Amino acid sequence: MGICASSAARRAGGSAGASTRRNGNRRRERDQDGAGEANRKRKDDRQAKEGGGGGGGGNGKQGGGAVPCGKRADFGYARDFAERYSLGKLLGHGQFGYTYVAVDKVNGDRVAVKRIDKSKMVLPIAVEDVKREVKILRALTGHENVVQFYDAFEDDSYVYIAMEYCEGGELLDRILAKKDSRYTEKDAAVVVRQMLRVAAECHLHGLVHRDMKPENFLFKSSKEDSPLKAIDFGLSDFINPGKRFLDIVGSAYYVAPEVLKRKSGPESDVWSIGVITFILLCGRRPFWDKTEDGIFKEVLKKKPDFRRRPWPTISNSAKDFVKKLLVKDPRARLTAAQALSHPWVREGGNASDIPIDISVLNNMRQFVKYGRLKQFALRALASTLDGEELADLKDQFAAIDVDKNGSISLEEMREALAQDLPWKMKESRVLEILQAIDSNTDGLVDFTEFVAATLHVHQMEEHDSEKWQLRSQAAFEKFDIDRDGYITPEELRLTGLKGSLGPLLEEADIDKDGKISLSEFRKLLRTASMGSQNLPSSSGYRNLRKI
Template structure:
């Protein structure tokens, strides 16, 4: 993942005053943003000030982090990093059109068919706001002072009154049930608690204690992190970290995100505001918070609702087809900010940010990038590939040469491995032979990553991994979230390993990511060498009908016309073009399986 690397892609200003809307975070005395926007006046000191559109989410009646308006004021000069200002949903213009259409439609309806305010209130009263949480909050917790307020809730310090945790200080997010005006907002609260309860056992994950409710409120009790946001420390440093200091931050972020992804949880709102330090000390632990936008995702499933924060949102989220790789993009943006103090994608408007995310490449030519190491630049570039199939996973990023030499660490399982293995086991013998040939050209960093993953699956004394090995290895790392995201069910589809083991050589062929390998500078050399090996060991005479059958693409005339170029006319064997196409195979992407 280093060594043979990808080609290059094509100071913080002081904070000034303008209104900023924030929402209270569950475990933080500060605040995190919501989705409203405010007009910005020009400054006499700078050519212009622009808001920093950062909050993107579904149009819900409840914000994921409690929601609210901050008393703090900041501004964003040019593209330099400053406290983020948080705008409406990325789909705002679409909703405005729909709202106008609805208004016109309602204007044409007979008076008796128009829904009155009283009817809407009656519908709200009919919502079931019982969550099944404990109702012993008053007897078990002593609520302290408010430490953060939002439009949809507020956060307080608190202490346990009794039990093993007596007098232990925590943070309590209080969400009034009166603010839960739709079934979606109720489900948001339910899912957030479910994810917090299902995830456990990682040092960089905010600790969840319990959830309570009464007739008026829901109370989410979590660890109190008193060290402030990562964003505050970035600003305090003037927006630039040394490479070593950036590694220390990113290693913690990648570790916890890889853990969440293994459990089948995608965070969907990773940004510096959602990472808190446990104390004010420089070397204190970093914790990820705010799972209000998070969701469970199956390994073969893609999500399609647009959520997140504008500067950190991945291109595939805007295209409404994404999975865990969207979180990795957000980490890439954070890495870029840590190392140079400015955002990789910037514009003065929300739509401009989206265009930049979709169309432009981050700049690595402006200072300080020329003075940074090649490995640091390569690391960030490979997190910010617009094609998520080429992007590193969180586990792979921990094995990148820039990070790997930082310190000894436990590399987590990579869920990508299981997706690749499933596709391999379903492939034809011809494609398996092609992948085997390509695996012979893997570079050192790729081999180190695959060796680490293979070792985690605990091969038996014969050096083979079986389905039982995989089940056992995962069981030792599983939380309740893994069951919820149906990863055990997905592994059951690896039935090709039920009665047969897989050695390391075949594991490399099964686990190699062709798209990631294709992003390396040495791709042309590698694939040419792989084709030579394939010619010697795997190529064979094949007819178009057989090729179409192996690929599972049917036998229509248009398909035959395309596949005709794949076969060498001189001897009926696969051509170089056909070999490259075969490596990529039929897309393993599933149709959108979840709609909200």
Template sequence: MGTCASRPPKPNPYAPRDADDYAAPPTPLKDDVSSEKESNSVSSFFPFYSPSPAFFLKKSPAAGATPKGNSTPLRFLRRPLPPPSPAKHIRAVLRRRQSKKAATEAIPEEGEEVIELDKRFGFSKELKSKVEVGDEVGRGHFGYTCSAKYKKGEFKDQQVAVKVIPKSKMTTAIAIEDVRREVKILQALTGHNNLVKFYEAFEDTDNVYVVMELCEGGELLDRILARGGKYSEEDAKAVLVQILNVVAFCHLQGVVHRDLKPENFLYTSKDESSQLKAIDFGLSDFVRPDERLNDIVGSAYYVAPEVLHRSYGTEADVWSIGVIAYILLCGSRPFWARTESGIFRAVLKADPSFDDGPWPSLSSEAKDFVKRLLNKDPRRRMTAAQALSHPWIRSYNNVKVPLDISILKLMKAYMRSSSLRKAALKALSKTLTIDELFYLKQQFALLEPNKNGSITLENIKMALVRNATDAMKDSRIPDFLASV
């Protein structure tokens, strides 16, 4: 007789819970998120770039509708416990994510064939001959990281970090695909100063080894905690400019990170002015401009509302940056509750407070910047490139605004519009503010128009070639041009 494989039903994370879900945390910082009022205020920056309202006319899959677009496999949300610190997470709980997946695997009936997972990745098996692996320097939910040094080759004597991912933890096809895709994304994203450098990948019968740049300055989270969770506006800008730059670069290459948080940014050295590097692309994915993802991934405090609705794109990363910006400026989380379901309800319904200290003493531009990032409507939320052109940010050290993939999406939508809609948009363009025009002029210049002031398809193609990495040129550009 076969063993019963049934499992008890999972609780609905959105079901009403006790009032304690919204209780204030035991900390002097006021993070009470019990208020569910919706703000009616709308920022004056960039209201013109919203796509068709049909985006939100689609029913949520939770209501029984099938999401459109390419679906991706369902994963479980990481479940950090609510700590007393404004940003610190509990690593031990995160490490249980993979073991929990293994425990919930269905037990095959007697006589049922068990399919062996193929854990061969095709990576080089010459790790020991090329790299000398040293001591462990960090541990995550998938594996651990060691310091190392190249013994020969073009990188001889180069100090590096080796991320070791045990194959024993790859208990599902999803887990295997996650590792394969992480390496592919690291290979594709090359050449940005705020992105951890990828060298190569190895494997043996027990592990996968990902060799990357060694960052010895510690996590952004550690520096936030060392400051008591509060940054001056200028210091916060220095951090956010680097984060926005690398995220805008990833989005232009068609990659959404999906797990942006202070723990996933490392400093190259202990020096206060050292560069910040984005790491951990284990939950990242490729996404086309018009594609929507539907699997719930990320960390509870930083997850965007549309992720919980299972229909999202690159805008979800910008929400996470908004949470980081809020923490940097005031030292507390914008959304807090005692349970994970309470955090989710706060993200979906509550508004972050800008009334308690130090918000009244901060500039109106800083508050507007954070509000624009934490807009629950992804159509009205700034993109990473638009955030870099916001008045609060662009005043910092002559920030350069990168090419924004949303501009190309809007141009495509305009070319497909009716004559009436084009006429209406032309009339609306006369009402743009100085700040809105600044962003559009920057994007127009990046497309390098002809001498007569017009942009052709060839201009767009050349702009994509200049800004795409070598790995993305063969796929990203043809995909976009074919859709125009």
């Protein structure tokens, strides 16, 4: 979405036109006349799109057949477009609509307008796509790095989406205009930071962009320091915590491994930003082949090459940042908010503009569901970590600790969990979470207690396996009092665990020998809070787009 007059916009519909342009691949399957089989397949795919159901947004509610002949959808939008705006020059067009510059009749401001033809919306899913895109733009409007949504209108023939007009061109054009098609580290960090802020905001709303790439970011103006704006939410969708998308969408060079495996979530946006960062810094794609299948094999199997020029001259901090975004295991990949706390991208930024990480809130919710032994084990692990390892969680703690007194109160916890989230939470549930995290029962959550409840264990192991071994062993030894290599029920009692210890021990005692070994303790720490997803996998690829 959004509008620009760059060469890319002129040749393909630009900004708001970009949405229809890129949605063409997605919507071609449901076009009219002769698309019956593709439409049926698309409908089935969409209904099974999110593992376990409950995706919100446009998931699972699409109707069956086509819209009755002669009947056009009523969206419930305002019908005074012609009184509000005058359409100007055509900027581009896509499969379902045209993009224009328009003038506000009241104040004379230029805006972007995407005009979508209702006669092309043959299937209910096409109607749902438009409604979802408007819903997404409404949810994100006000964020400085998202193209601003003004309003949606309709008449008997068209839907009109009015939004911010961006004149600075696509990020892709600026990359290509740079010497050797690459940015300096300082300039790249500024760009990447803005993309991460968009991703973090999306994820906080339970939204996944699903097609982050340079063409989907515009500059507001032609100035060098112009803000970057995210556009084209045509493939974006809402998802509930712990659920996974089962369909394959995106653009070939930027698609994450888990998307190809048909079990993706918000982490896929971070992978795409990692690919963009790689390109910004070296002028090449990290995964390339002459064919789409070849690209996918590279994405699934190959590691990025940091030995070729110019990588030896690029800072270790930048390389560390890119590597942590291009981790193939999504559980071990940095979240968007965590990436904003990384030293390389944070330089020039500050903690106050780092948003709350949706994964931190989700982890706190999951902590309540853990057995008491795992909660104790995580607290022990948290106590072994140093400042450098906790930089991102310090930022998150500071974001929630509004009065900056070094602890999180019930009111501050309530405020954090009352964000515009994809789930609602009762007051009693907020209190339950605070009480589970509050190990010393003083009614407050201090930083160590917070860390225990919000740790990303898979990241620790992936990013530095040697340090993980040392930290997890140190945590184990807090329970293994006699240092014989096992934790016994008596040692659990001595470290403060009360009540019946038999069932407690079973939480980690895999071989049922009545005690816990170091390997069993580590497996306990690794246990995924969401449980097994049992998601299907497929080698089929669809809706993937090359640049």
